[in-house]
Amino acid sequence: TQLLEQSPQFLSIQEGENLTVYCNSSSVFSSLQWYRQEPGEGPVLLVTVVTGGEVKKLKRLTFQFGDARKDSSLHITAAQPGDTGLYLCAGEKSGSRLTFGEGTQLTVNP
């Protein structure tokens, strides 16, 4: 059973477009992290959100944690080809293990 559902699974857009990736769960997490992974590399942490309703911005990326701490979203404004990669959400409960979603493969075409 996949505890974290990511959507969409695949996304192909043109440079300059906006996009939103969703991460949903029926479970409550103490925190949620977003990672970006490129082929042949390990995931790289983008952000950690801890408080329900929290919004964090990282340049053109906006991350939001749901009020109930069960879901999160990642919004990218004016996507660029360099944003191409696999975006993973990962929830952490007490005990410090990460539960990952299956990822969203984003392709930004020039």
Added chain:
Amino acid sequence: DAGVTQSPTHLIKTRGQQVTLRCSPKSGHDTVSWYQQALGQGPQFIFQYYEEEERQRGNFPDRFSGHQFPNYSSELNVNALLLGDSALYLCASSLGGLGVRYGYTFGSGTRLTVV
């Protein structure tokens, strides 16, 4: 400041064989977690080592075992390899198991292919 180092980067093994993968954590980190990432999927938690002991374990069979050394480096051993064990094996280090507070750092992984 070296990040997480994993070796080897690629490995090809025959079904039924045994394999050992190695991980050196980021400088200053003392906790090592191992994940298995099948093609097109998110990483799945295998187990975590802290103070040379297995603290947590995911839903993996006993064929998967590990060890942590006094210098915090770690090994992942897989016995009786199956074709389904083919995956990218990721090592993540953190401090005191407090991944949320101090963050996880992942290595680039070992790509294991079982033929």
